[in-house]
Amino acid sequence: MNREQVTPERVRSANFTPSRLGRRGLDEAEVHAFCEWVSDGLGRLLNDNASLQEEVLRLRERLLDGGKAKSGVQPEDAHVQAVYVLSKAQQTADRYVADAQEYSRELAEDAHLRRDEILREAKMRASMILDEAHTTASQAASATRTTDEPLSGGERQELQAEIAYLRTYSDVCRTHLRAYMESLTRSIEEWERAERNGTGPAKVPPLPSRNAAVMPVPAPQQA
């Protein structure tokens, strides 16, 4: 009950537990706490009262001073008041502009982060594709090197198949990479258009999915 307002009703209706067996009267701790609460509350009220009294005196003096100089508000004062009102309005406008700028800065920074992430991912994917192509190609090369004997018809055929495979492979690589890059560029352009038109990034078309088949490797041709 500590910070609650002291009211006549609360004081009048205060209830205390009777003392435990062997002692007379009311629970001592409860009574002490109650008195403490009443005295705190009274202290606050007295303080409030004093500051209100001061305020009343101050206002009364000002009123009398004003009355002495001239009746009512002076035109100079009125002008200063008007200046203050306009200043307040200006500060409100300043705050709105600052908020809007802050908001757009945050949006732009978010977009930058997202863009960096997309580019990083694309780069990673590209290097993965190249690595894989490289591995396959060097495997094929080492396979041909192991055969020192003149090529038989069958071997020649096999090798040509291998070359055809590699060509196909690199074609597929390139096509998919290009398609992926193009769709990325398109997404970024859409995104920018949306940004320019003032629609938020929420309405931006989805980016190519991370799991979209970027590079279906052709099944190795078994001779």
Added chain:
Amino acid sequence: MDEQRLKESFARVAAYGDEVPLFFYSHLFLGHPELREMFPVSMVGQRDKLLNALGRIVSDVSNRDALVPFLQGLGRDHRKFGTVADHYPAVGASLLATLAHFNGTAWDEELARDWTEAYTVIAQVMTGAAADDETLNPPWWGATVVGHERRTMDVAVLRIAPDIPLRYVPGQSVAVQCEGRPRMWRFYSMANAPRLDATIDFHVRVVPGGVISSTLARGVTVGARLRLGAPVGTLQLNMASPRSVVLAAGSTGLAPLKAMVEQAAALPNPPRTHLVFGARTSAELYDLADLEKMAAQWPWLTVTPAVSHDRDFRGETGTVADVIGRRVPLAEHDAYICGSSAMVRATVEHLRSIGMPKERIYFEDFGWSES
């Protein structure tokens, strides 16, 4: 006019900080609502400028050699805002009312007389300079965008054609305002030495949340109209120096330095020049192709790209300062630096720490920070 009294009374007023210009502008607009149109919606930056200018005028009140050119510049510069001599009395009256208000009981007739006298002189110098300038230059230059190239996600290179040729020295910049963004001006450096066809290049980097930079980099297209203020800035190639030159460019801080390279190219004996062009990643070296073409054409020019946040980059990695420290024998060079505040500060500090004398370091702080 008692200068000491003037300074003391201003110190009393300045203690109220932002409240002072806030009161001043409100007082001015109440009496002359038509003047409000000349200012942007948000007045935050404007208030800082006013307080700084007043502070500078008062502190230099006894130093006429510094004060007069400052006021003349201010007077000329105000032409682009549409300020005319008729506006000065209204401003003076509001200034006096503001000073009286914040001086409180300390304000008396003598102070009022001092300030009236001071403002009369200020207004005379400013309007005089503006009037002289009127015979030579328009209040602002209209210009058309004739080229717009987005070099990276954040950087665009604009080519503009002013209606009337704009005379400037490489290294200088102009305030730019674009259609649809009235009363907002941002400074951009000319990125080329003056051309016969008078076209000018600007390198614009998007500042997150920056209204003008985003508009110029992404919003405008060929045919868009701009307004340019008079050229300003003190970063200039010291032609009298016998030393070689090192140019340190951080991102679009390249613009004024590139203009200086073109200026040097027109000299009979261009100084040996080493341009270090820095960016965070290699993709952000937005003008490298052009710079390398220049270096191939001019034997006295060396261009070194420096990349700070890209481990895969095959060239020099690190900040511009790092690369200069590694590549340039500083004893024989003058250094010119332009870029973000952080880049300029770090580069100046680094050059000082490795023994370059202060008077050989020239720099321009673009005031933006890299995020």
